Amino acid sequence: MTSLAKKMQFFRENVVSGTINAPDNYPDWDKLGYARHRSEMLGLWAEIKPRIKRDFDNVAVIDEHLALAIASFDRGEREPRQSLMVKIYNVLNLTPLR
Numbered sequence: 001m002t003s004l005a006k007k008m009q010f011f012r013e014n015v016v017s018g019t020i021n022a023p024d025n026y027p028d029w030d031k032l033g034y035a036r037h038r039s040e041m042l043g044l045w046a047e048i049k050p051r052i053k054r055d056f057d058n059v060a061v062i063d064e065h066l067a068l069a070i071a072s073f074d075r076g077e078r079e080p081r082q083s084l085m086v087k088i089y090n091v092l093n094l095t096p097l098r
Contacts, residue, residue, distance in 0.1 A: 011092075049063075065088050
């Protein structure tokens with residue numbers, strides 16, 4: 001079983017990738033591109049979220065921003081997705097989720 005800290009690290013890395021990559025900005029070698037990234041990011045968050053026992057307000061913020069960011073990216077829009085991903089990254093870095 002992977003530790004919560006390790007999963008948080010992977011999730012944070014996925015969030016960073018979400019600020020860099022746009023629907024049309026995945027490397028050519030990454031044939032699954034957004035589909036893989038979306039699946040991995042949502043899967044990690046689904047594993048992390050139930051393990052958070054205290055910071056429910058930050059979990060709610062991440063939930064909201066992640067849903068809006070995914071919807072934006074599903075439509076092929078860079079914004080507001082990239083801005084939302086930066087906000088998620090800031091929440092993750094300002095206060096460690098417990």
